[in-house]
Amino acid sequence: MDCRIKLKMNKLKVLDLTGCRLLTRTPDFSKFTSLETLILARCVKLTTIDGSIGELKLLRTFNINGCKVLRKLPAKFGSLQSLIEIIMPHHYQHFKLPKTFGNLQSLSSFILDEHPGIKRLPKSIGRLVKLKRLSLCGCVGIKKLPSSIGEMKMLAELDLSKSGIVKLPDSIGSLKKLKVIKMSYTVIRNFPQTIGDVIKLKELHAKKCWNLTDENLKKIGNLSNLRILDISYTGVTSFPTVLGCLSRLETLEMSSSHLQEVPNLPSSLTHLHMQAPRFPSIPNLSSLVNLDYLELSILTGSMEEPDIARMNNSSEEQLIHLLPSSLSTLKLRGIHLLPPFSNLKKLSEMSIMEHPMSRFSISEDLIHLRILKLRKCKLLEKIPGLALLKNLWCLDLNRLESLVEIHECWNSNRGALPYCHVMR
Known part of the structure; x- marks a missing residue:
């Protein structure tokens, strides 16, 4: 038995x-x-x-x-x-x-997510020669990576998001097959000198790395395969002109309370989100012929209420540029002068927040809109022309404190909107 x-x-x-x-x-x-x-x-x-x-x-x-x-x-x-x-x-x-x-x-994969009790990785970790994914997301106890990480020749994804890592080792430049680096929500202050040597890198995520500075930022210009770059909510003060050399870049997220100017951007972009304390004008984005999604936001102190007085009293001349006709989504927050909409025939979603206008007139140029959101426009009283939006299925009017009337959400041909939200 x-x-x-x-x-x-x-x-x-x-x-x-x-x-x-x-x-x-x-x-x-x-x-x-x-x-x-x-x-x-x-x-x-x-x-x-x-x-x-x-x-x-x-x-x-x-x-x-x-x-x-x-x-x-x-x-x-x-x-x-x-x-x-x-x-x-x-x-x-x-x-x-x-x-x-x-x-x-x-x-081949080591996922150590949400394990703050681990204080360090063994130095021998570099001998994991077949490891393709290493994730330390949420491991706040781990403060540094062993330099031996550069020996992990097959590593394709490194996720350090929300970890305690304070610095990337220079040996990261030896990771020739690395395609994704995620370091969002960390206290990392700068990219390593060797970041430009990670030649196959496709995604670099550094959102809310508040301490991140300009140091070695220009090295990113060597990453010819980069598709996604997220350096939003950082301490970066200026963005290098080499961004325009990233000929395969599709998604760019950049914002900073110190951002002063917009660099030249690659025409390959399809998704662009920029935030700054102020834009002297809508940037000239006419060269971005593939752009599908555009979001521009003015950063205010509280990120809740716009500084209407500052926008109205701005004495600096503002230029208004045509936006790329390829846009399907446009989101503007705190932008004083709106761009022309006459060439945006493909636009299906528009969101405007914190704009000091008393009237927002709908024209036939926006006939393809399916989603319209007007929020926190404190002076807005009327929205004439809503009946022109035959394809509209979502209307969101949130915190329009001066809104007097709205009576064109319904018509005999279409009936009620699938979604209509009015909040004052």
């Missing part, structure tokens, strides 16, 4: 102990030599993983998600040469990765 059980254990490929709430220690794994998947999820009292786990030479998936009191992995864990995937727990307790962690030669 015992021999038959042993034989079955030797052939077992999946062991799922999910929710074994009283389990404090795993069994001896020496009899599970064929095991490929080990699931210990939600074993909330598990404190010890038996060192014999190192004998599972065929193990590919290891899941300890929800193991709230587990504090470490055994040193023998590094012997799992076939391991491809680790699903880690999310909790605030201290957790230690073994020094042998870098011996996991087959590991």
Whole structure:
């Protein structure tokens, strides 16, 4: 009888102990030599993983998600040469990765999200030569990356969002297959000198890196494959002219309380979002012939109410440029002088916020509009011409404190709008 059980254990490929709430220690794994998947999820009292786990030479998936009191992995864990995937727990307790962690030669993805209890990565992590994705999102306890990260030749995605990382190592320039860097919501002050060497980089996300400065920013101009660049809500004071050299850039998000001028931009852009304390005028974007989405915003102190007096008293002459005719979405916030709409035949969504106008007249140029949002326009009294918008299905009038009348949301041909929101 015992021999038959042993034989079955030797052939077992999946062991799922999910929710074994009283389990404090795993069994001896020496009899599970064929095991490929080990699931210990939600074993909330598990404190010890038996060192014999190192004998599972065929193990590919290891899941300890929800193991709230587990504090470490055994040193023998590094012997799992076939391991491809680790699903880690999310909790605030201290957790230690073994020094042998870098011996996991087959590991392709390591997601350590929302684990503030981990204070550092082992130096051996650079030996994970097949790792394609490393995510430390929310790991606020990790302050720096080992320089050995530059040895991870297959790494394609690095997510440091909301982590405690304060600096990117120069060795990041050795990651020739890296395509995505996410460092949003961190205190990183500058890009490394070698950022321009990450030649295959397609996405660079640095949103709300409030401490980010201009240092080494021009090196981004070497990233000829860059498609997405998000440097919104940062301490950057000026954007280098080399942005215009990024011939494949499609999405650009940039904003700063210090932004003074708009650089030359590549004609490849399809999505552009810019925020600044003030725009002397609507920037000349006529060269952006592929632009589909445009959002321009004036940053105010509270980000809630516009400074109407400042906009009305501006003595600086303002130029009005035609916007690209390719636009389907236009969003303007706090912009004093509106651009002409006569060439925007493809426009389907328009949002205007915090504009000091008393009247917003609808013309036939906007006949294709499906969504119209007029918000926080404190002086707006009338909106004549709404009946012209035959394709309109969403009308959002929010906090129009001076609005006197609106009676053209309905007509005999169309009936009521699918969505009409009026709030004062």
